[in-house]
Amino acid sequence: MGADAFDFAIVGSSPLALLLAGLLAARHQRKVCLVAQSHAAFRLPTGLDLSAAPITRPETWALLAATVPETVRLLARVAGKLAYDRIDPLMIAETAAGRDALGHIRHVALGFGHAIEPEPSSQALPEGALANRFRDAVLINRPFLEAALIPWLESVGVRRLDASDAAAEFTVLADDEAALARGSRLLEPQASLTLMTEPLPALPSPVMSFIDRGLATRQVAGGGVSALARGERAVAVDLVGSALGERARLAGQARFLAAATPDGAPMLGLSEANVFTIAGLGMTGAFLAPAIARFLAGAATTQEAAWIDARSPLADRSLVAEVAS
Numbered sequence: 001m002g003a004d005a006f007d008f009a010i011v012g013s014s015p016l017a018l019l020l021a022g023l024l025a026a027r028h029q030r031k032v033c034l035v036a037q038s039h040a041a042f043r044l045p046t047g048l049d050l051s052a053a054p055i056t057r058p059e060t061w062a063l064l065a066a067t068v069p070e071t072v073r074l075l076a077r078v079a080g081k082l083a084y085d086r087i088d089p090l091m092i093a094e095t096a097a098g099r100d101a102l103g104h105i106r107h108v109a110l111g112f113g114h115a116i117e118p119e120p121s122s123q124a125l126p127e128g129a130l131a132n133r134f135r136d137a138v139l140i141n142r143p144f145l146e147a148a149l150i151p152w153l154e155s156v157g158v159r160r161l162d163a164s165d166a167a168a169e170f171t172v173l174a175d176d177e178a179a180l181a182r183g184s185r186l187l188e189p190q191a192s193l194t195l196m197t198e199p200l201p202a203l204p205s206p207v208m209s210f211i212d213r214g215l216a217t218r219q220v221a222g223g224g225v226s227a228l229a230r231g232e233r234a235v236a237v238d239l240v241g242s243a244l245g246e247r248a249r250l251a252g253q254a255r256f257l258a259a260a261t262p263d264g265a266p267m268l269g270l271s272e273a274n275v276f277t278i279a280g281l282g283m284t285g286a287f288l289a290p291a292i293a294r295f296l297a298g299a300a301t302t303q304e305a306a307w308i309d310a311r312s313p314l315a316d317r318s319l320v321a322e323v324a325s
Helices: 015-026 058-078 096-111 142-155 176-182 233-244 282-296 302-309
Strands: 006-011 032-035 084-087 090-093 116-118 130-134 137-140 168-173 188-197 207-210 215-219 225-230 250-260 267-272 275-279
Touching: 006 015, 015 032, 015 058, 015 142, 015 282, 058 096, 058 137, 058 142, 058 282, 058 302, 090 096, 096 116, 096 130, 168 176, 176 250, 176 267, 176 275, 188 233, 207 233, 215 233, 225 233, 233 250, 267 302, 275 282, 282 302
Parallel strands: 006 032, 006 168, 090 207, 168 275
Antiparallel strands: 084 137, 090 130, 116 130, 188 225, 188 250, 207 215, 215 225, 267 275
16 A cells, blocks of 8 residues: 555545444544535434333343443543433334334343333323333434544544545445445435424433334434434425424424345445445444444454454345234
8 A cells, every 4th residue: 555545545524433433443443534514503404322222132231231331431531521412212012013122122132131111191292102121321412522523533643534545445435425426235324304393392311212113313402302213205294293293393404315235134244345334333333333343443342343343235134034013
């Protein structure tokens, strides 16, 4: 490689992408460049970063049990404690299949030390919904985190470049947008929408995940609700309106594409020569950054390598299929 070539070009603007770039440079002494847009503070979010999610696979909960504390320590050190909050999110099911999935998720998560409580019925929840409250989850503050990570990335030698200048031995497509732009036989683009509502009274939790709807909401300071929904606008508006009630009035929107797989599981692996694709990780992706960085640097634990290898596009993915919410 030439003097200006890099070991890794990380492509993506998500917290996972930023953390991967910094970890590969700081902990693993790799030469890293980052191809990313700076936009978190100026547009509606296209993702939500939470340490608990509707995950059915025990091995994923086991991996998160190891990486979430590690990620939180890193965030506190390099970005400060304003980069994240501790919250008690709700996971909500409305159909028979959703209730079965939520029961399984609760059972598995309890086994890994999570405190989970049934939520009483409420007029703020859809009629007939079953809800569980997950205690002490970690929520990343995306706009604050991006700004706070810039000095750290610069201090550990990560260079921010345009795609045309990012010559590297390996390219890592580190979020759904980057993965879909490059293309993969396993990934399906899924029309998605972020809707922002006018201020609402306090919801039962700052973050709510509706398993059957493929919908996640976050109530921000001032009472407005940012809702990430799947589907075209008419479908998304209906999903949000029926989840939050008629009182929800639209204040803004942003369209984007999410990466979906037929089996609902994330994809991590070589999608073409020297290109490692990461997509479909959902809300917990940023909290897996330490494990993924170790894997890319050849320093993964046995547990981490097994988890990632099983989610390769070339693996028997029937073993990792997830709840399709």
